[in-house]
Amino acid sequence: MTGKHSKAISVVIACIAMAISSLPLRAQTAVEEDDPVQEYKQQVLDACLANISVTATVDKTIGQLRNECLTRLEGGLIDYRKILEKGVDSNPFGILPHRQNYILPLTYSKQHNDIYASRLNGDRLDNLEVEFQISIKYLIAEDILNENFDLEFGFTSVSWWQMYNGGISAPFRETNYEPELILRYNRAWSIFGLPLRSSFLSLNHQSNGQSGTLSRSWNRVITGLTFQHRDLVWRTEIWWRLPEDGKESVTDARGDDNPNIERFVGQGQVGLLWKSSRNHNLQLALRNNLRSDNRGSIKLGWSFPMPNRLRGFLHLFNGYGESLVSYNRHSSRIGVGILLTDWL
Numbered sequence: 001m002t003g004k005h006s007k008a009i010s011v012v013i014a015c016i017a018m019a020i021s022s023l024p025l026r027a028q029t030a031v032e033e034d035d036p037v038q039e040y041k042q043q044v045l046d047a048c049l050a051n052i053s054v055t056a057t058v059d060k061t062i063g064q065l066r067n068e069c070l071t072r073l074e075g076g077l078i079d080y081r082k083i084l085e086k087g088v089d090s091n092p093f094g095i096l097p098h099r100q101n102y103i104l105p106l107t108y109s110k111q112h113n114d115i116y117a118s119r120l121n122g123d124r125l126d127n128l129e130v131e132f133q134i135s136i137k138y139l140i141a142e143d144i145l146n147e148n149f150d151l152e153f154g155f156t157s158v159s160w161w162q163m164y165n166g167g168i169s170a171p172f173r174e175t176n177y178e179p180e181l182i183l184r185y186n187r188a189w190s191i192f193g194l195p196l197r198s199s200f201l202s203l204n205h206q207s208n209g210q211s212g213t214l215s216r217s218w219n220r221v222i223t224g225l226t227f228q229h230r231d232l233v234w235r236t237e238i239w240w241r242l243p244e245d246g247k248e249s250v251t252d253a254r255g256d257d258n259p260n261i262e263r264f265v266g267q268g269q270v271g272l273l274w275k276s277s278r279n280h281n282l283q284l285a286l287r288n289n290l291r292s293d294n295r296g297s298i299k300l301g302w303s304f305p306m307p308n309r310l311r312g313f314l315h316l317f318n319g320y321g322e323s324l325v326s327y328n329r330h331s332s333r334i335g336v337g338i339l340l341t342d343w344l
Contacts, residue, residue, distance in 0.1 A: 040279065044080045045069055051086045075188065077275060077344045078197040078228050082186065089139060097341035098137035098154040100301075102313050107131045107160075107335030109317075111173075112326050118213065125173060126165040131315075131335055133158045137182075148187040154180045154202075160323065174325050180204040180222075197228045204239070208324045213250055216257045216324035218242075231275045233344065238268040264295050264328050265321035273343055280304045281311075281342055287321065295320050303339045313339035 048069035049062075056065060072079060088094035111125040135156040142150050159175040162168065182202040189196050200223070207217030224237040241262060247255030269287040276282070281303045288296035297319025303311045315335045321327045 040080070041073060044073060044083050047087050048072055048083045051083065075197075076228050076230070077233055078226060081344055089142065095136050095138055097135060099133070099135035099156050100342060101133060101135055101340040102315075102337060103130070103132040103340070104313065104315060104335035104337035105130055106337065107315075107333055109322075109331055109333035112329050112331075115214070115325060115329075116173075120168070123168045125168075126162055128164050129173065130161040130163045131159065131333075132161070132337075148185055150184045150186065152182040152184060154178075154182055158323070174208055174210075174323050176206060176208050176324050178204065178206045191225070194227050195229060196225055197233075198226045200224050206324065210325070211253075214325055215253075216327065218244075218258060218261060231277075232272065233275075234270065234272040236268065236270050240267070258324065258327055261321070261327050263289050263291065263293070266290065266296055275344055278305075281344070283343065287319070297321055303342050306338075311339040311342055313337050 045066075049065055052065055052068060072083060085096050088096055106128065107130065108128055110127050113120065113124050116125065133156065135154070137152050137154040140151045140153055144151050156178040157175055158178075160173045161170070162173050163170050165171075180202045182200050184198065184200045186198055188198075202222045202224075204220045204222050205217070206220075208215070210216070219242040220239040221242065222237055222239040224235055226233065226235045244256040245254070246259065247257075266287045266289040269285055271283065271285040273281060273283045281301075283299075283301040283303075285299040286296065288294065297317065300316040302314045306312050313336070315337075316333070318332045320330055322331050322333065
């Protein structure tokens with residue numbers, strides 16, 4: 001690791017240490033003194049009371065409303081998020097988190113310099129870079145077919161920033177953009193005896209907004225099922241890629257930018273999240289092409305509570321398809337930073 005990398009790491013660590021040392025003693029010992037799970041349930045209960053009091057009849061007592069909310073809380077983690085999101089429905093400024101929102105000031109992964117050779121002019125990319133994700137959604141229509149169907153618009157962008165590479169003006173190496181239109185079914189049901197909490201069907205586009213030989217994009221129809229058992233939530237997703245014509249030349253503007261991408265990222269994924277009793281979340285996501293030339297990926301994450309609703313975040317990736325530009329190249333990455341919003 002070069003001297004400039006060591007300096008960058010030292011600066012980040014020093015900033016984190018100063019931030020922690022400036023916190024009051026109460027914030028540092030809150031996890032020891034309080035029960036984070038009960039605190040979280042209380043937040044959900046308060047949100048539920050605020051939601052249902054708007055439409056409650058005048059003869060309903062606070063006790064009756066509270067009992068109704070306690071019944072709703074029996075649904076578990078998935079219902080907790082639904083209740084918290086419900087409070088934003090009537091807010092004209094309300095935009096909800098979709099996937100995780102995070103910033104990882106320090107990530108390390110060996111870069112594929114040959115992909116960018118035509119633009120680097122002999123320079124090289126750093127293996128140390130910043131990664132951050134912004135993911136939001138907006139409820140377009142509620143109860144559109146019946147009271148259990150919602151129509152949502154989601155948008156996610158993931159960026160990899162060469163912030164420590166001043167030699168090439170610290171550019172953004174790549175950003176992947178992913179808008180999607182989602183039809184969500186919220187009613188709980190079971191399939192083969194498994195407790196299914198929600199399901200969805202989406203029309204998904206993903207691209208990296210670049211041109212020429214670095215251009216990548218594809219369109220998919222995705223269906224997903226979310227299951228829950230106590231503190232465990234897992235989701236299966238299956239996608240079908242909308243077909244595209246091939247390119248006669250790699251420089252053509254039209255045609256398939258990333259042929260056979262399914263052979264590297266598969267046609268679905270399985271995700272698992274465990275919310276521990278101390279409000280730590282462990283997550284796992286697996287993709288596999290289920291072919292003899294076996295390829296896929298594994299993604300691991302650990303988030304833990306910090307003051308002011310922030311969460312620390314440790315992120316690991318190994319496999320294919322981390323980003324679109326290198327979908328057919330194997331990569332490994334480890335990163336550490338701050339999670340702004342979690343799955344649950």
